[in-house]
Amino acid sequence: MSNDISLNDISLSTKIAGIALPSCIYNASGPLCSTADELHAIGKSASGAILSKSATLAKRAGNPSPRYIDTKWGSINSMGLPNEGYELYANLSNELNAYDKPYFMSVSGMSFDENVTIIKELANFEHISAIELNLSCPNVPGKPQAGYDFEQSRSLLEAVFAVATKPIGVKLPPYFDMPHFEMMASVLNDFPIAFATCINSIGNGLVIDTSLESVVIKPKHGFGGIGGDFIKPTALANVRKFYTLLSDKKLAIIGCGGIKNGMDAFEHILCGASAVQIGTHFMREGTPCFKTIENELKSIMKEKGYHSIDDFKGKLKDI
Numbered sequence: 001m002s003n004d005i006s007l008n009d010i011s012l013s014t015k016i017a018g019i020a021l022p023s024c025i026y027n028a029s030g031p032l033c034s035t036a037d038e039l040h041a042i043g044k045s046a047s048g049a050i051l052s053k054s055a056t057l058a059k060r061a062g063n064p065s066p067r068y069i070d071t072k073w074g075s076i077n078s079m080g081l082p083n084e085g086y087e088l089y090a091n092l093s094n095e096l097n098a099y100d101k102p103y104f105m106s107v108s109g110m111s112f113d114e115n116v117t118i119i120k121e122l123a124n125f126e127h128i129s130a131i132e133l134n135l136s137c138p139n140v141p142g143k144p145q146a147g148y149d150f151e152q153s154r155s156l157l158e159a160v161f162a163v164a165t166k167p168i169g170v171k172l173p174p175y176f177d178m179p180h181f182e183m184m185a186s187v188l189n190d191f192p193i194a195f196a197t198c199i200n201s202i203g204n205g206l207v208i209d210t211s212l213e214s215v216v217i218k219p220k221h222g223f224g225g226i227g228g229d230f231i232k233p234t235a236l237a238n239v240r241k242f243y244t245l246l247s248d249k250k251l252a253i254i255g256c257g258g259i260k261n262g263m264d265a266f267e268h269i270l271c272g273a274s275a276v277q278i279g280t281h282f283m284r285e286g287t288p289c290f291k292t293i294e295n296e297l298k299s300i301m302k303e304k305g306y307h308s309i310d311d312f313k314g315k316l317k318d319i
């Protein structure tokens with residue numbers, strides 16, 4: 001029976017915070033989303049949304065290079081938040097509205113007050129659909145990841161929601177211990193969070209070049225965020241755990257981590273993701289990856305007899 005479904009009858013559309021996305025597959029904040037040209041390229045592609053690089057108040061050059069290395073199994077980066085400053089990303093919202101998909105801005109202020117200031121300012125931009133507040137940048141020397149400090153996260157969310165007029169989601173770091181999932185979930189449950197993106201890179205890994213007997217990136221003595229294949233099991237665990245802990249709310253979980261084909265996307269959705277973001281693989285393949293993953297996911301759904309992602313979202317079985 002299942003094979004009787006035509007690929008044309010399969011939809012990957014989804015909703016985040018009530019906002020319609022034509023496809024549940026889009027870019028992660030970070031790779032290839034820092035300039036106007038890059039954001040327009042995402043607009044023209046099959047990506048289901050356009051998400052900006054994390055923005056700070058002022059333009060930043062970021063950390064010294066080399067600061068991003070691709071390996072067989074994934075990536076290590078210590079970019080250090082290079083970005084054009086939030087105004088550029090906000091001002092682009094009008095022209096990016098020409099594409100038939102929402103524009104999300106990632107915000108990662110250098111301080112508590114910076115986050116509040118930026119989010120207050122973004123109220124003036126009609127065509128920014130939602131904000132992904134980055135609680136998890138691992139690469140600014142001397143700055144801890146906010147998402148690992150539950151009280152600090154709570155205070156920041158209190159301040160942000162006091163000024164926010166748009167849907168606000170959070171980009172979380174990976175958690176590895178059951179009590180930590182529960183502590184962050186109990187913070188998030190106290191706010192009208194629109195979505196939680198799980199996960200940012202696994203912070204402070206180390207990749208080594210054995211022939212040179214050295215680290216491979218320059219900042220922080222070679223320590224950097226790990227992305228790609230190796231982080232998929234951690235990403236799936238975080239999607240699954242937050243989906244279970246937060247599923248009584250209207251909050252969408254967005255899966256990010258180790259997705260390079262349709263089956264990886266299928267796994268994230270099965271764990272509870274309403275959409276998936278592509279990071280390391282997008283950096284490698286560029287914008288054609290969105291269409292390729294879309295076609296692969298649709299073929300898997302056809303094979304399994306599913307018409308929409310709601311047919312299997314979150315339905316991972318225990319044995």
Ligand code: RRO
Binds near residue numbers: 108140200201225
């Ligand atoms: O710019 C970065 O170094 C960076 C950021 Br803001 C982030 O959220 N995650 C990451 O792996 N790198």
